[in-house]
Amino acid sequence: MTKLIFIRHAETDMAGTFCGHSDPELNANGFSQLPDLIDELRCWPIQEVYSSDLRRAKQTAHAIAAHFQVECQVRKELREIHFGRWEGLRWSEVETREPEEAQRWIQEYPNRSFPDGEATQAFAVRISKEVRFYLEKGKERTLAVVTHAGFIRGALTQIFGMSEEKAWDCTRKYGSVVLVDPNRVMERRPVEEFA
Secondary structure, eight states: EEEEEEEEOOOBTTSSSSOOOOOOOBBBBHHHHHHHHHHHHHHHHOOOEEEEEEEHHHHHHHHHHHHHTTTTTEEEGGGGOOGGGGTTHHHHHHHOOHHHHHHHHHTTTSOOOOOSOOOOHHHHHHHHHHHHHHTTOOSOOOOEEEEOOOHHHHHHHTTTTTOOHHHHHHHHHTTOOOOGGGGGGOOOGGGGGOO
């Protein structure tokens, strides 16, 4: 049985902003989080490490891979959603600059896309395809997948049936670790249903 461990990357200087396809490195605090993160992962015999291609995820994943002496495989599909015009902004800045759009987004979440950003439906399809890639590997492997909060929350809610509130709670901190049970996958809906 494949064991799938989702890991949110460590902290960057863009903490507290919409940081989707922006590509900051880990900050000093982020690097200081890595030893505790690796210590938390020691109980699992990680055999494969996958990472988003963004630097914050790669830096986190390379530290994990080095500890477990495995390669880090980089996949663009693990990126966070692109926040469009809101990239790099704090929510307070969004509300000041685009109050009507911010209110519409709140009312229609999670179905409203970010202005000029990646469509939420496209992101859902990308998450579904990528998670199923790991679930269908068909090997007795323990996989660590280093990615972003939005990607993990999407996987937890749409693939594993977790509530939005619980998904937010377990991914709130940088370096969050979430072990999912592949046996608890919601009915195997076709990817097209997320479109």
